[in-house]
Amino acid sequence: MLLPTKPPAQAAVRMVRELTQEAEIGQIYLGTVRKIMDFGAFIEIFPGTDGLLHISQISDKRINKVTDEFQEGDQLLVKVLEVDRNGRIRLSHKDAIREREATKIS
Secondary structure: OOOOOHHHHHHHHHHHHHHHOOOOOOOEEEEEEEEEEOOEEEEEEEOOEEEEEEHHHOOOOOOOOHHHOOOOOOEEEEEEEEEOOOOOEEEEHHHHHHHHHHHHHO
16 A cells, blocks of 8 residues: 655645635735726735735826736735625725735835
8 A cells, every 4th residue: 555655745735725715814915906996906925715805905196097016927025914794804905005015124
């Protein structure tokens, strides 16, 4: 009988973690823009989990159109601001950038 080698076992553990992962408030993720709307963009923070990046959370400067900043498929850093009781996730790009810059300075 053959025992599983380490790489397949590690891959299995990683897959289970990805399937059961939940968004954590305050955590920064590298997300992918999945859908752009007039009011913001839906960002996939990990497989099967999307959050809303409202246009007001893209930048400190005024943004007229989301497509002026991002396109579908772009990757960007986002910070989880809130997960409501229905599981909807609210994201911020400007907070994620601000936090990463502060970390670099420290």
